[in-house]
Amino acid sequence: MAGKMLSLLPPLLLAAAGLAGLLLLCVPTRDVREPPALKYGIVLDAGSSHTSMFIYKWPADKENDTGIVGQHSSCDVHGGGISSYADNPSRAGQSLVECLDQALQQVPKERHGDTPLYLGATAGMRLLNMTSPEASASVLAAVTQTLTQYPFDFRGAHILSGQDEGVFGWVTANYLLENFIKYGWVGRWFRPRKGTLGAMDLGGASTQITFETASPAEDPANEVQLWLYGQPYRVYTHSFLCYGRDQVLLRLLASALQTHGFHPCWPRGYSTQVLPQDVYESPCVASQQPQAFNSSARVSLSGTSDPALCRSLVVRLFNFSSCRFSRCSFNGIFQPPVAGKFIAFSAFFYTMDFLRTVMGLSVATVQQLEVAVVTVCNQTWSELQARAPGQRAHLPHYCAGAMFMQQLLSRGYGFHERTFGGVTFQKKAGDATVGWALGYMLNLTNMIPAEPPALRKGTDFGAWVVLVLLSAILLLAATVLLLCRACVAKGSSAI
Numbered sequence: 001m002a003g004k005m006l007s008l009l010p011p012l013l014l015a016a017a018g019l020a021g022l023l024l025l026c027v028p029t030r031d032v033r034e035p036p037a038l039k040y041g042i043v044l045d046a047g048s049s050h051t052s053m054f055i056y057k058w059p060a061d062k063e064n065d066t067g068i069v070g071q072h073s074s075c076d077v078h079g080g081g082i083s084s085y086a087d088n089p090s091r092a093g094q095s096l097v098e099c100l101d102q103a104l105q106q107v108p109k110e111r112h113g114d115t116p117l118y119l120g121a122t123a124g125m126r127l128l129n130m131t132s133p134e135a136s137a138s139v140l141a142a143v144t145q146t147l148t149q150y151p152f153d154f155r156g157a158h159i160l161s162g163q164d165e166g167v168f169g170w171v172t173a174n175y176l177l178e179n180f181i182k183y184g185w186v187g188r189w190f191r192p193r194k195g196t197l198g199a200m201d202l203g204g205a206s207t208q209i210t211f212e213t214a215s216p217a218e219d220p221a222n223e224v225q226l227w228l229y230g231q232p233y234r235v236y237t238h239s240f241l242c243y244g245r246d247q248v249l250l251r252l253l254a255s256a257l258q259t260h261g262f263h264p265c266w267p268r269g270y271s272t273q274v275l276p277q278d279v280y281e282s283p284c285v286a287s288q289q290p291q292a293f294n295s296s297a298r299v300s301l302s303g304t305s306d307p308a309l310c311r312s313l314v315v316r317l318f319n320f321s322s323c324r325f326s327r328c329s330f331n332g333i334f335q336p337p338v339a340g341k342f343i344a345f346s347a348f349f350y351t352m353d354f355l356r357t358v359m360g361l362s363v364a365t366v367q368q369l370e371v372a373v374v375t376v377c378n379q380t381w382s383e384l385q386a387r388a389p390g391q392r393a394h395l396p397h398y399c400a401g402a403m404f405m406q407q408l409l410s411r412g413y414g415f416h417e418r419t420f421g422g423v424t425f426q427k428k429a430g431d432a433t434v435g436w437a438l439g440y441m442l443n444l445t446n447m448i449p450a451e452p453p454a455l456r457k458g459t460d461f462g463a464w465v466v467l468v469l470l471s472a473i474l475l476l477a478a479t480v481l482l483l484c485r486a487c488v489a490k491g492s493s494a495i
């Protein structure tokens, strides 16, 4: 009996070794290895209405891989956008201090010196630079002065062009969703077949639309050619200045003052005092300024919840009368037909989220969107307040915002039932906020190489396959041996 047990020992040991090998190989290597050193990067997104700070991080040894950079944390700067400090630039710098102090805590001290820090300003500063280049220069100087006082590797404060803003938003979205290249289970990089996603951004002072097209743009101002990971991309982009949400609300307010003396997009029961000076101050509204008005006399304006009149105010923001190309979106701007899937973020997301979650409306089609907008615009002030008691400051403006979004998407950009089905409204991809900031940093740190990545992981993967096969063969051999012993034992006991 003891002899029989002894003869079973070798195959059992073999089986144990095989099993152990397989188990060890299946444990994710990430959990076993030391965590790789992390690198960090900081971008301040200085928008027209507010500034946000994003801290990104990535494993130092994988700098050029797609989808590797993640968002470590973010911080919302209190107060308005940096362009709102035109009269007192030093306060623009001061406003950033709280978030920067937070960054000092969140980025490990030994990394401070090699953490790049960028400030990018968008349409709010583009407008200020148009009305007063001196004021915009002194605001940039003031924020630069604050940023250089920190131990980070400060790389400058700049105003992005509308084209950059659009393209970097597109890069961010497609990078986060790994649409450029993907590291597959077969151990090599490949280009996902799903293609890239178009990007639509709605900021406070401008709105951008960016998507890949097959045909060349008829207006070179709308075309950007990119080489990313060895692949060429032809991208259409346009940024409409003064078509951001806040500027649109101001322009509608100006037309409401002039043509009606009441505001059809505001809810019935809501009324407020308007100072004409505040309305006409923006260069987006200046052309609507009447010849004679008393800029310091407050005007009382009340809402009437009138969807049809509100629509007619919004429609007047778009000019379809002339197009010198084969096709235009509006205001004579060339645009090929929208194609493929899109992601719509920032204020597009917030507006859609209000329709869906606060109003409880289903918005899956162009027609449902139209119905939803009419429903919001027909709400009285007390009905709206009952639905979202916490949002008092924003509530009166959801009708105008939603009406504008609907007109922009359907009539402006030309989305119809089929193409609208391919638009998703989201503000994040994974843990990261979708916006131009990440794409801006990736470009400025050269983290998206123009060449295709090397197949350096392939060898690791090959070794892994061989080890798995060896362990499996070991296990199989042990099982066969055990079975044979069992057969022999059975046979001998039968005799």
Ligand SMILES: *[C@@H]1O[C@H](CO)[C@@H](O)[C@H](O)[C@H]1NC(C)=O
Pocket: 060, 061, 062, 063, 064, 449, 450
């Ligand atoms: C990333 O790419 C750049 C240029 O393509 C190269 O110089 C750099 O060494 C690469 N970094 C890593 C970590 O592979």
Ligand SMILES: *[C@@H]1O[C@H](CO)[C@@H](O)[C@H](O)[C@H]1NC(C)=O
Pocket: 129, 130, 133, 136, 137, 140, 158, 159
């Ligand atoms: C302001 O606008 C002018 C003219 O478009 C441009 O040359 C200049 O670079 C802008 N200023 C900044 C700080 O971007």
Ligand SMILES: *[C@@H]1O[C@H](CO)[C@@H](O)[C@H](O)[C@H]1NC(C)=O
Pocket: 294, 295, 296, 297, 298
């Ligand atoms: C403008 O309005 C202010 C405040 O209501 C008033 O004091 C002033 O007299 C007005 N000026 C003119 C020219 O009407």
Ligand SMILES: *[C@@H]1O[C@H](CO)[C@@H](O)[C@H](O)[C@H]1NC(C)=O
Pocket: 319, 320, 321, 322, 332
């Ligand atoms: C529309 O644009 C054309 C050409 O730029 C211009 O002549 C016309 O006045 C504009 N119409 C409106 C309503 O702004």
Ligand SMILES: *[C@@H]1O[C@H](CO)[C@@H](O)[C@H](O)[C@H]1NC(C)=O
Pocket: 307, 374, 375, 378
């Ligand atoms: C607005 O709502 C009222 C009821 O509150 C309804 O009678 C009316 O038909 C609605 N109007 C529109 C345009 O939906």
Ligand SMILES: *[C@@H]1O[C@H](CO)[C@@H](O)[C@H](O)[C@H]1NC(C)=O
Pocket: 164, 167, 168, 226, 443, 444, 446
């Ligand atoms: C990114 O940076 C490179 C220079 O490093 C530049 O040539 C390229 O145009 C930039 N890409 C975009 C989209 O601006």
